[in-house]
Every structure is written in C-alpha cells, then in structure tokens.
C-alpha cells in the first residue's frame with residue numbers, strides 16, 4: 457500500500473534540507489499528499505517554567521522568526537506539494553503525534569543525528585517521535601558536515 461499522507465517535521469535549521477528532500481521524493485513516488493510542521497517550544501518549558509520575567513515578547517519574536525523561515529522554505533521549494541503547513545506551540549513529540557492523528561498521516565519523516573554516548577542517553581526528537589507514534593516513522597540520517 458503506498459503512503460497517502462506524509463508529514464515532514466522540520467526544525468528550520470539548514471539541516472532540514474535533506475529531510476524535506478527525502479519526504480518530497482517519497483511523496484512523489486507514492487503519489488501522497490505532503491504536509492509540513494514546525495513546533496515552537498514554549499520558552500518557559502526550556503527554563504523549567506520558573507523564570508521571573510515576562511517571556512511573551514521573546515516568544516512572539518521566536519514565533520515570527522519561525523514563520524519567516526517557513527516562508528523562505530516555501531520559496532526555496534516552490535514545487536513542494538505542501539498539503540498543509542503547520543506552525544504550532546508545544547512539545548514536538550506531542551504536537552507531531554496529535555497532528556499525524558488528526559490529519560490521518562500514515563508516515564512521519566524526521567531527521568536523525570545517530571547520536572552516541574551521552575547525547576544518546578539524553579535522547580533526540582526522532583527517538584521521542586518514534587515512541588507511541590500513531591503511524592510509520594522514517595528517520596532520515598543527518599550526516600555532520602566536514603568543517
């Protein structure tokens with residue numbers, strides 16, 4: 457059975473290019489719809505929710521910046537068959553799972569750094585997304601660029 461709706465999760469760094477390219481190839485070869493998602497993590501979450509200052513302005517800036525980067529991606533990939541382009545606040549694993557369920561996606565594509573040692577213990581978004589995923593998950597290996 458070919459995939460029908462692929463969701464590609466992007467962190468909006470330059471590393472998201474190979475992830476998008478792979479998802480796009482799969483969408484074309486399967487004749488699937490391709491949707492894209494980026495999640496802006498609440499700053500309070502990063503600081504353990506215990507910060508004695510108002511982060512709302514910074515948070516808005518972060519959201520606006522992500523919006524701009526998504527627009528740049530759309531220009532860079534004009535042929536990208538983006539069914540829907542989602543930008544939400546939250547925790548990546550939870551939001552990706554929710555969206556995959558809601559949009560009836562049958563494949564989620566994420567990048568993976570193939571971590572070792574301590575970094576492996578700390579986990580990764582790809583690992584997080586895999587656990588309890590409502591559909592197949594493809595982790596695209598991201599190779600570190602030579603300096």
Ligand code: AMP
Nearest residue numbers: 465466467493494495566567580581582
């Ligand atoms: P990381 O484990 O954080 O290095 O991220 C690995 C992959 O997880 C990225 O290549 C993206 O596919 C996905 N990812 C990480 N952070 C986000 C985010 N905030 N929104 C959507 N996808 C993300």
